[in-house]
Every structure is written in C-alpha cells, then in structure tokens.
Amino acid sequence: MKNFRLTGITAAVLLFACTGFKQLPSHDWIPLFDGKSLNNWKVGDNAATFSVQNGAIVAHGNTAHLFYDGPVENHNFKNFEFKARVMTMPGSNSGIYFHTAYQENGWPAKGYEVQVNNSHTDWRRTGSLYAVQDVKEVYVKDSVWFTESILVRDKHVVIKINDKTVVDYTEPENVSRPDDMKGRIISNGTFALQGHDPKSIVYFKDIYVKPLAD
Numbered sequence: 001m002k003n004f005r006l007t008g009i010t011a012a013v014l015l016f017a018c019t020g021f022k023q024l025p026s027h028d029w030i031p032l033f034d035g036k037s038l039n040n041w042k043v044g045d046n047a048a049t050f051s052v053q054n055g056a057i058v059a060h061g062n063t064a065h066l067f068y069d070g071p072v073e074n075h076n077f078k079n080f081e082f083k084a085r086v087m088t089m090p091g092s093n094s095g096i097y098f099h100t101a102y103q104e105n106g107w108p109a110k111g112y113e114v115q116v117n118n119s120h121t122d123w124r125r126t127g128s129l130y131a132v133q134d135v136k137e138v139y140v141k142d143s144v145w146f147t148e149s150i151l152v153r154d155k156h157v158v159i160k161i162n163d164k165t166v167v168d169y170t171e172p173e174n175v176s177r178p179d180d181m182k183g184r185i186i187s188n189g190t191f192a193l194q195g196h197d198p199k200s201i202v203y204f205k206d207i208y209v210k211p212l213a214d
Contacts, residue, residue: 029083030072032191033057033207040070044104049195056087056205059094059195067102067192072209075190079212082191083149085205086116086126090142092200093120095130097192098150099185108192110183114150114159116194116202118142127159127166132184135166145203153212155186 032040035055043050049061057066068075082098093116100111115128115135119142126148128134139161140146151158159167171186193204 029208029210031208032068032070032072033205035205038066040068042067042069042102044102046105046195050193053203056203057193057207058201058203059193060201061195061198063107063197064195065097065103065108065192066195067100068190069102073211076188077152077190077209077211078188079153079214081149081151081210081212082208083147084207085145086148087145087203088116088118088126088142089201090119091121092142092202093117093122093194093196094200094202095194095196096148096150097194098152099187099189100192101189108183110187111189111192112157112184112186113194114148116148120196120200127161129157129159129167129169131181133167133169137166139164139166152186157186 037052038050043064043066046062046064049059049064050066051058077098084096088094095113095116097108097111097113100108103109112132113130115124115130116126117124118126118138118140123136124130124134125136125138126140146162149160155171157167157169158165175185177184
C-alpha cells in the first residue's frame with residue numbers, strides 16, 4: 001500500500017509538470033519590477049509614456065526612457081543575466097538598454113541597446129545588438145508574449161529570444177566607435193526600457209536579473 005501511494009504521488013507530480021506548470025525563478029533571479037508600480041524606476045522627460053497595466057509596464061507615448069534606479073546591485077551591473085517577457089503591438093518599436101546611465105532626455109548615450117521590434121519600419125529586428133550586430137530575421141510575432149534575455153560576461157554578450165540565441169558577440173579590445181556611438185562599449189551601469197514614439201505600444205513584465213561574479 002505504501003508503494004502504491006508513493007507511485008501515485010510521483011505520477012501526480014509528473015503529470016503536473018507536464019501540463020504546463022510554470023516554474024518560479026530560482027532564488028538567484030531577482031525581480032526588478034513589482035508588477036504593480038514603477039517603484040525603483042526613474043524617467044525624465046515624457047514620463048507619461050510609461051504606465052503599469054495588468055501587471056505589465058506599458059511603453060506608449062513620446063520618446064522616453066525608463067531607467068532601473070532601485071537597490072539591486074545599487075542599480076550598477078557589470079556581469080549579469082537579464083530576462084523579461086515582452087509583447088509588441090503591430091508597427092511598434094522599443095528597446096532594452098544595459099550598462100547605461102540615467103539621463104533626462106534624448107536617446108541614452110551610454111550602453112548598448114537590445115532591439116525590440118517585430119514589424120516597425122526600422123529593419124533591425126528583435127534581438128539585435130543595435131547597430132553593432134543586427135538581426136534581420138523576425139523570430140516572434142506581434143501581440144504574443146515572448147522572452148528576451150541578455151547575458152553579459154566580461155566582453156561577451158549573448159542575446160536570446162525564447163531561448164534561441166540570435167546574437168553572440170564579443171567586443172574587441174580597444175574597440176573604436178563612430179562619434180555618435182562612443183558610449184556603446186562594455187562597462188557597467190543600469191537597465192532602461194525605451195518608449196520609442198507615440199505609435200508604438202510595447203509591454204514588459206516578469207523582469208528579472210541574475211548578477212554574476214566578476
């Protein structure tokens with residue numbers, strides 16, 4: 001009888017696992033967004049571009065950038081894994097910056113941008129390391145949630161869409177950038193979400209980071 005009960009429990013666990021149960025992030029994944037407010041995030045001009053609806057950050061409005069400004073790593077990351085659930089509406093454009101720094105307005109001058117764009121007129125598609133190693137293929141559809149993840153370890157950057165690697169880039173030593181991209185180098189800094197233009201509507205949720213040892 002004990003063996004039968006144990007087998008039944010085991011079968012139930014396996015059945016539960018196979019029916020789409022979503023595992024919670026492991027203990028070393030740290031949430032950056034509480035699902036309810038923009039606490040620990042900071043935006044300058046056009047702050048109304050960002051709001052929280054149904055557990056997601058919505059980027060919709062004039063050009064603006066929402067910077068993580070919270071206590072995790074004192075919002076200063078070097079080596080890390082980052083992941084977020086993202087959904088784009090048709091024709092929308094956005095981005096996720098890393099190794100960046102707060103600025104009041106304009107496009108962030110510091111750090112790299114990871115593109116979010118499945119159908120906007122800009123040909124650089126979701127997953128691009130913007131203007132450094134670009135992706136032309138469309139891997140995900142509008143109006144569908146997908147996972148975008150970024151791994152940075154020293155000079156190495158890996159970008160994945162739904163666990164598929166779309167960028168694997170190593171920054172050269174003493175890299176030289178054009179004047180309008182001087183800040184596009186591996187360094188350290190925070191994350192930022194982009195509100196691109198009034199016609200773009202993009203959602204972000206389940207935003208996590210895993211700091212890695214230097």
